[in-house]
Amino acid sequence: MALGFSSAGEVYMYATCILLGVSLLMPLNALVSAPRFMVDYYKYVSGKEDAEPNLPFFWKNIFTFYNVVSLASQVIAGPTVLTRAARRLSLSVRFALSITLMMSEVFVVLMMPVIKVPQTVAIVLLCLVTIFAGIGKSYHEATCYVLVASMPSKFMSAVMFGVSLCGVITSTLQCIIKASMEDTYESVLTQSYIYFSLGLLIMAGTLAMALCLRYNSYAQEHVAEYRMLKLQEQGVDAESQNDENEPVAEGKGEGEGKSEGAMTTAEQLTATAVMPVARIIRMMLVTVFCGFFLTLFIFPSLIIPIDRDHNWFATIAILLYNCGDAIGRFSTSFKCVWPPRRALLYATFARFIFVLPFMLCIYQYIPGHVGPYIFSFLLGLTNCVGAMSMVYGPITPGLETAGQKLMAGQLMGISLLSGIAAASVLAMIVVVFLP
Numbered sequence: 001m002a003l004g005f006s007s008a009g010e011v012y013m014y015a016t017c018i019l020l021g022v023s024l025l026m027p028l029n030a031l032v033s034a035p036r037f038m039v040d041y042y043k044y045v046s047g048k049e050d051a052e053p054n055l056p057f058f059w060k061n062i063f064t065f066y067n068v069v070s071l072a073s074q075v076i077a078g079p080t081v082l083t084r085a086a087r088r089l090s091l092s093v094r095f096a097l098s099i100t101l102m103m104s105e106v107f108v109v110l111m112m113p114v115i116k117v118p119q120t121v122a123i124v125l126l127c128l129v130t131i132f133a134g135i136g137k138s139y140h141e142a143t144c145y146v147l148v149a150s151m152p153s154k155f156m157s158a159v160m161f162g163v164s165l166c167g168v169i170t171s172t173l174q175c176i177i178k179a180s181m182e183d184t185y186e187s188v189l190t191q192s193y194i195y196f197s198l199g200l201l202i203m204a205g206t207l208a209m210a211l212c213l214r215y216n217s218y219a220q221e222h223v224a225e226y227r228m229l230k231l232q233e234q235g236v237d238a239e240s241q242n243d244e245n246e247p248v249a250e251g252k253g254e255g256e257g258k259s260e261g262a263m264t265t266a267e268q269l270t271a272t273a274v275m276p277v278a279r280i281i282r283m284m285l286v287t288v289f290c291g292f293f294l295t296l297f298i299f300p301s302l303i304i305p306i307d308r309d310h311n312w313f314a315t316i317a318i319l320l321y322n323c324g325d326a327i328g329r330f331s332t333s334f335k336c337v338w339p340p341r342r343a344l345l346y347a348t349f350a351r352f353i354f355v356l357p358f359m360l361c362i363y364q365y366i367p368g369h370v371g372p373y374i375f376s377f378l379l380g381l382t383n384c385v386g387a388m389s390m391v392y393g394p395i396t397p398g399l400e401t402a403g404q405k406l407m408a409g410q411l412m413g414i415s416l417l418s419g420i421a422a423a424s425v426l427a428m429i430v431v432v433f434l435p
Contacts (some may be wrong), residue, residue: 004154009218016209017155020144021162022169023206027105027133029170029322030199031066032300035314037192038062044113044192045122049185054119060308064301064428069127071296071421073134074141078417081142081410087269091225094143095210101136103203105129110196113189142413146265147213149394149409150402151222156394156409157333160387164329164380167322173198174315183311224402225265265406272403274411280398281408283341284389285415291348291386293419294355298379301427302358305434306372313369317376324380329387341392348385354378362434390416 005011031038042059043051053059080086108129112122148155177194181187213219213226220226263271278285299321300314307313331337339347357375360366393412394405 007218009216012209012216013151013213013218014155014158016206016213017144017148017158018162018165019202019206019209020140020147021159021164022166023099023102023162023203024137024141024144024159025163025166026170026199026203027102027137028066028070029167030106030196031109032063032170032318035063035300035304035318036311037188039308040188041113042119042122043185044189045117046119047113047116051119055123058123061301061428061431063304064424064431066126066130067296067301067420067424068428069130070134070137071417071424073131074138074417075421077135078138078142078414081139081414082274084270086139088266091143091147091223091265092211092214094139095207098136098140098143099203099207099210102133102140103200104136105133106196106199106203110193110200113192138413138417141417142410145390145394145409145413146269146406147223149405150224153335153391153395154333156391157329157387160329160332160390161326164322164326164383164387167318168326169202170195170199171315171319171322175319178312178315223265224263224268228264263403268401268403269406269410272401272407274407277399277404277407278411280404281393281396281411283345284393284396285411287341287345287348288386288389288393288412289415289419291351291383291389291419292416293423294348294351295379295383295386295423296420297423297427297430298354298358299376301424301431302355302362302434303372303376305431306358306361307369310369313372316369317372320373321376321380324377325383326380328381328384331384332387332391338388338391344385344388344392347382348389351382351385354382386416 005014037044039059039062041062042053043049058065108125112125117125144159145156148159173195174191177191181191213223214229216226220230300318303317303321304314306317354375357366357371361372361375366372390412394408396408399405399408
């Protein structure tokens with residue numbers, strides 16, 4: 001087949017990985033790409049256009065609080081994917097539970113303006129569903145990385161590209177809907193109904209495609225869990241199908257005594273020690289932490305304060321960031337542009353210079369919108385360093401068994417979550433002092 005794909009099953013697998021990446025940030029991008037609706041959310045849940053906020057500081061900085069609550073829950077729940085109980089869960093169960101929890105957040109945000117609730121109730125419910133969705137996202141993210149860790153690197157790039165494509169889709173939809181409708185109280189509410197409903201449909205479709213992977217021939221060839229299910233359905237002894245020269249997982253667990261080819265994905269993870277893998281990929285763990293720390297410190301907490309009153313500024317700036325991010329992440333699909341690992345680390349540290357121009361924009365030392373638009377695009381474009389780190393993680397020299405590669409994928413996800421959580425906490429402190 002064309003475009004480097006060998007079969008229809010591989011194309012389906014690639015498309016599913018992109019959609020899994022899309023669904024990974026759908027709740028966040030659904031909210032961030034509709035800044036005016038969320039900043040005025042207290043009006044919609046109250047059902048009054050002239051309603052006054054009960055907690056002005058909260059509603060003014062709702063995205064920062066959202067990031068802190070979401071990412072704090074992700075960081076707390078994230079390490080639990082390394083426990084034996086979590087590692088025993090099948091990929092299908094993980095995808096079903098995690099995506100359902102993430103969909104619940106979008107659904108509740110969509111429904112509260114319909115049923116009308118007091119602002120205090122809205123704040124409590126927002127925090128609760130954000131916590132549940134954060135837990136779901138941490139497991140969904142880890143499951144995505146486990147799924148692709150044992151496959152060619154282009155599938156990790158597909159997940160990374162899907163994450164950025166989500167932002168492009170949601171921002172573009174928001175711009176189209178916003179431009180085609182009047183900018184009134186009622187029309188913004190109607191826009192949100194259309195917008196969040198589409199988000200729910202995309203996530204539901206992604207879940208259906210993920211659950212069907214067990215029947216995909218390419219997934220059965222590369223993913224242990226699906227391969228074992230196929231052999232069980234055929235009534236074949238998995239141990240007899242294993243190549244006697246295939247490496248054996250290290251460590252103790254319920255899969256001990258089996259060769260890796262005879263293990264499910266859950267057994268491979270359970271049988272793999274964590275710390276030896278962490279030592280091997282430590283440089284990429286640092287790189288991904290710092291890369292996403294900077295990105296989430298600036299986006300969106302240092303972008304929206306540049307011009308809070310302009311109806312289009314935040315929407316366009318976020319769209320430009322998402323477009324740059326999509327281009328940067330998609331570039332990781334081409335090995336000819338892969339930098340050396342140490343150069344990637346240096347480039348990650350160099351990106352911290354972006355904090356200075358955004359601060360100058362906030363305090364109007366760089367006036368207008370052109371500068372912030374350019375900086376937003378470049379911030380997204382250079383976010384490829386984080387995506388490239390995620391691609392490098394599971395293919396780091398020294399990882400010998402499939403279980404180690406799967407564990408590397410999970411550890412990279414935890415490092416990513418730690419970086420963005422630390423950034424959000426710092427951003428919440430910084431916004432207190434911003435105009």
